Amino acid sequence: MRKIRKSLWHRHKLYRARRARPKSKATFIGVTGSSGKSTAAALLGHILASHGPTYTQVLANAIDALASMLYRRMWKAGEVDYVVFEAGAYGVDTIRPMAELLKPHVAVVTMVRLEHLASFRTLENVALEKRALVDALRPGGLAVLNADDPHVLGMASGARHRVVTFGLTDGADYCVTDTRAAYPEPLSLKIRWRGGTLDLKTRFPAEYLWLPTAAAVATALELGVPPEKVAARVATFQPLANRCQVLVTDGGPHFLVDSAKAxxxxxxxxxxxxxxxxxxxxxxxxxxxxxxxxxxRKYRDAYNAEREIADQVIYVGDNAHRSGAGQADRDGGRFVELRTPREVSDHIKRTAVAGELILIKSSSNLHLERIALAWTHDVKCWVPVCGKRSGCQGCGLFEVPFEEHRDHVRRRRRAQGWQWLRSLLMADRRR
Incomplete structure (x- = not known):
């Protein structure tokens, strides 16, 4: 019965969303790609917000999230000028329904890589999935494509819409040059385009983040945002939580938290x-x-690269034993093997040196961001794998023991309900 109710509710949301979409006069922008799409979409929304009312949705990037966004907001003409939505692929034929519902005016594709391996198997299948967003463009639409990725650039073939490209390639419409980043010096770059050359300074700690930056900047310029406004907004954008995020502690380490995907x-x-x-x-x-x-063997290959650039490498989780680290590295402290995020947190707190740089890299299931959060918060949720897809900051319950999460949420919702009721009663009295 629960599955039936869930299915009916899903259909109802889709029906409402399809009715809501034509009511909006906003410019709809879809962003997809194997990597960089969250940062590109968030940065683009940040830039566009200086040019007109903008709604940006990232991370919640499946069709249920899109349907909820559309049917709950029911945008009216003039309320929002731009809608930016990150479209994620979770399997074969998952982007096409979203693209057909979104009906984008602009489609941005960052890159094609072999992710969700069990579903897609080949790069060509991934490219076909991402292309669905481009194919769904409205008449007169715009595709913003990565010129350095042949699978993305191939989406321009047979296009019935306008195409602009970005990348390091000389022939790109938005050609990226002079990329520099060496922590603590953040990323800076130049973009050469038909309007001249734009110097950009960002708050990103890594050079490879030129790609989502260029994707967002090219799209914003094509949508008419003045170059000086684009540069100013890029300079104030903070990296998304757990996506190459910098956390500097007072008198402790500097964390580069990249724990959303690996x-x-x-x-x-x-x-x-x-x-x-x-x-x-x-x-x-x-x-x-x-x-x-x-x-x-990938864990062993990773360790061979890590030990050449870091003073200490710490492996955590069920695959920690696969490093292939020799006994000399273990005895000398160059390699440390631990099982849980809490053990890593305790180890770092015992051995931390002020000003040292610690990269935290993992897929999201381990929630290793807790290691950095523990320096500024009283983290009490240390369950090794909680099953939640959102990061700890989005969940907001990392200071509550995991076994108390359900009761805590119930109490919070009950308090919010009473607060809502009191506000209604106060409004009645004022009348």
């Missing part, structure tokens, strides 16, 4: 960020690697 294709980029950092001490905490083909 596909094999991007692991080396995170290590390169640490290698280029200009700090005295460096450590790397590695949890779960996600979506890789082949054997568990």
């Amino acid at each position: 596909p094999w294709h991007s692991i080396s980029l995170a290590f390169d960020m640490v290698a280029k950092a200009k700090v005295a001490g460096k450590r790397i905490v590695l949890g779960q690697i996600s979506d890789y083909a082949g054997s568990t």
Whole structure:
């Protein structure tokens, strides 16, 4: 019965969403890609908000979230000028229904990589899935594509809409040059386009984040945001939580928290960020690697790269024993193998050096962001795997023991309900 009710509610939301979408006069922008889409969408929304009323939805990027966004808001003409939605693929034919519901005026594609391996198997299948967003563009729509990725650039073939490209390639419409980042110096870059050259300074700690930056900037410029306003907004954008987020503690370590995802294709980029950092001490905490083909040797390959750039490497989780670290590295403290996030947190607190840089890299299931949060909060939720997809900051219950989460949420909802009722009674009295 519960499944039937859930299915009926899902259909009802989709019906309401389809009716709501044509009522809005806003420009709808869909952003997808194997990596970088959350940052690109959030940055684009941040830029557009300086140009007109904007609604941005990232991280909650499946069709249920899109339907809820559309049917609950029921935008009227003039209320919102831009809607930015991040579209995520969770399996074969999951983007197409979202794209057809969104009916985007603009489609942005960051890159194609082999993620969700069990579902897609090949890069070509991933590209076909991402292309659904481009194919759903409204007449006269705009596709903003990564010129450096042949699978993304291939989406321009047979296009019945306008296409602009961005990338390091000389022929890109928005050509990226002079990328520099070496922590604590943040990313800076230049973008050359038909309007001239735009100098950009960001708050990102890594050079590879030029890609979502360029995607957002190219889209904003194409939508008519003045270049000087684009540059000013880029300079004030803070990285998303757990996506190359910088957390500096008072008298303790500097954390680079990249615990939202860890596909094999991007692991080396995170290590390169640490290698280029200009700090005295460096450590790397590695949890779960996600979506890789082949054997568990990937953990050994990662350790061979890590030990060359970090003073200490800490492996945590069920695959911690797969590092292949030699006994000399273990005895000398170059490698530490632990099982739970709390053990890592305790170890770092015992051994921390002021000003050292610690990269926390993992897929989201381990919620390793708690290691950094424990320096500024009283973290009490240390269950190794909680099953929640949202980060600890989004959940907001990391200061509550996991076994008390359900009761805590019930009490909070009850209090909110009473507060809502009191506000209604007060309003009646004022009448």
